[in-house]
Amino acid sequence: xxxxxxxxxxxxxxxxxxxxxxxxxxxxxxxxxxxxxxxxxxxxxxxxxxxxxxxxxxxxxxxxxxxxxxxxxxxxxxxxxxxxxxxxxxxxxxxxxxxxxxxxxxxxxxxxxxxxxxxxxxxxxxxxxxxxxxxxxxxxxxxxxxxxxxxxxxxxxxxxxxxxxxxxxxxxxxxxxxxxxxxxxxxxxxxxxxxxxxxxxxxxxxxxxxxxxxxxxxxxxxxxxxxxxxxxxxxxxxxxxxxxxxxxxxxxxxxxxxxxxxxxxxxxxxxxxxxxxxxxxxxxxxxxxxxxxxxxxxxxxxxxxxxxxxxxxxxxxxxxxxxxxxxxxxxxx
Numbered sequence: 430x431x432x433x434x435x436x437x438x439x440x441x442x443x444x445x446x447x448x449x450x451x452x453x454x455x456x457x458x459x460x461x462x463x464x465x466x467x468x469x470x471x472x473x474x475x476x477x478x479x480x481x482x483x484x485x486x487x488x489x490x491x492x493x494x495x496x497x498x499x500x501x502x503x504x505x506x507x508x509x510x511x512x513x514x515x516x517x518x519x520x521x522x523x524x525x526x527x528x529x530x531x532x533x534x535x536x537x538x539x540x541x542x543x544x545x546x547x548x549x550x551x552x553x554x555x556x557x558x559x560x561x562x563x564x565x566x567x568x569x570x571x572x573x574x575x576x577x578x579x580x581x582x583x584x585x586x587x588x589x590x591x592x593x594x595x596x597x598x599x600x601x602x603x604x605x606x607x608x609x610x611x612x613x614x615x616x617x618x619x620x621x622x623x624x625x626x627x628x629x630x631x632x633x634x635x636x637x638x639x640x641x642x643x644x645x646x647x648x649x650x651x652x653x654x655x656x657x658x659x660x661x662x663x664x665x666x667x668x669x670x671x672x673x674x675x676x677x678x679x680x681x682x683x684x685x686x687x688x689x690x691x692x693x694x695x696x697x698x699x700x701x702x703x704x705x706x707x708x709x710x711x712x713x714x715x716x717x718x719x720x721x722x723x724x725x726x727x728x729x730x731x732x733x734x735x736x737x738x739x740x741x742x743x744x745x746x747x748x749x750x751x752x753x754x755x756x757x758x759x760x761x762x
Contacts, residue, residue, distance in 0.1 A: 451658035452482040456494050456503035459487040462611055462702070463507050463643075468683055469669035478668075479661040498523070498646065504655070505647045505662070510718070510744060511563065511725065513646055515734060517741035522649040524746040526663060527641035527714070528670075532705035533610035534626035535568060536598070536617070543604060543624060546572045546580070553585045555594040555606035560586075564607050564627060566728035567721075571630040614701040618693040631717070634724060638717035639707055652746060674703055715745055 453476075457463045467485055470476060476483035486503050488494045494506040499521075507528070516523045535554075537543045556565045565586075572578040580586075587594075587603060591612040598606045598616060605624060606616070617623070631640055645666070652659050672679045680687075680699050689695035722740040725733060 450480050450482055451655060451661070452484055453505065453655075453658050453662045454484045454486065454503045455662070456486045456488050456497040456506045458491070458494065458507075459489060461507070465673065465683055465686060465702075466666065466669045468686055469672055469679060470665050472682070473669075473672070475665035475668050476662075479665045481658050481661040481665075483662070483665070498648070504651055505645050505659075507643055508646050509563065510641055510644045511722070511734060513644070514722065514737050514741050514744045517744055518735060518737040522743075523646055524649045524652065524743055525641075525644035525646050526746050527644050527707055527710045528666065529641070529643045529705045530639045530707050531564075531567075531627040531631075531642045532701060533564065533608070533613040534623040534629070535605050535607045536613055536621045537605045537624050538598075538601070539620050539622050541604065545576065546578055546624065547576050549580075549604055550578070550583045551585070552604035553587050553602070554580070555587045555589060555597055555603040555608065557589070557591045557594055557606075557608045557612070559588055561729040561733040562607075563725060563729075563733075566725050566733070567627065567630045568607060568625070569728050570724050571625065571633050575633055610701055610705060611698060614697040615690070615694050617701075618691075618697040631721060634720075636717050636720050638714045639710065640717060640721050641707070641710070641714070642705065647746075649743065649746070670706055674706055715740075718745075 455467070457467060467483075470483060471485075486497065488497055488506075491508060494508060495512070497503045498506045510525050510527070513523045513525050535546075543549060556562055558564065569580050572580050587597070589597065591609050594603070594606050594608050595612050595615060597603050598621070599619070607613075608616070613623075628640075631638075645663070647659065680695075684695065687695065687698060689698055719740040722734070722737075726737070
């Protein structure tokens with residue numbers, strides 16, 4: 430009788446402990462590279478290690494991600510920080526935690542004879558992300574600064590979805606292309622060269638700091654009420670990145686998810702993913718982001734930044750604590 434009572438009590442206690450663990454609902458693009466990290470978290474049960482329940486909702490597009498967050502269908506999404514800054518100026522209380530930095534660049538064929546941006550005058554440049562794509566605008570500012578070249582007027586932009594841009598580039602229909610990083614990696618694996626890298630561009634503009642590319646986004650009110658759950662999620666996210674940063678076996682395990690066409694593409698994707706990981710983000714990087722905002726706002730105008738006139742102080746979550754890194758960035762090897 431006593432043993433039976435003890436077993437029932439233990440079962441109830443364990444059930445209550447499980448129920449007490451907070452749930453964090455994350456929305457991710459169905460085919461996005463963020464799924465590599467999510468898979469690592471799930472496979473190694475990092476959510477259990479950090480005592481929360483990770484609930485993942487696959488989403489079809491960037492717009493669907495925004496709608497899911499705005500409708501409270503999910504707690505966190507991955508997107509770009511300029512969208513969040515726009516929302517802050519519309520009195521919407523979203524805030525961010527940076528997770529990766531700008532990577533990739535402008536690719537040309539190795540035998541194209543193009544040695545600088547000046548050689549692209551009058552030629553077609555493929556661009557993913559549309560007319561106000563951040564990489565394109567940064568390239569525009571860079572070309573003006575370094576070469577006095579107005580890419581908008583002196584080259585012919587070709588806007589298309591990333592897979593099509595790569596196909597056009599491989600066919601020789603484009604002189605250069607600036608694509609999402611994992612498509613650029615595929616060109617690199619085929620022998621295409623980077624005429625200029627995205628990290629080089631801020632340096633030429635006098636900015637010496639890591640610039641965020643993608644960020645975890647969540648509502649400030651939710652973060653204030655669920656700070657412990659958010660920290661637990663960020664710790665799990667960081668450990669997953671650390672595994673991908675250091676473990677070759679982990680990449681082999683998730684290789685079917687990556688869908689690399691061959692070994693060369695697979696290796697390039699690994700290297701470029703690792704190159705894009707943020708190792709720190711503090712006050713220096715926040716100040717650099719403010720300067721990047723001003724550059725992008727000048728190039729893209731309200732079509733890019735909306736009613737925002739500066740980088741809102743609340744855009745980066747707990748920016749006063751970022752110098753401590755909150756112990757949630759992968760440690761450098």
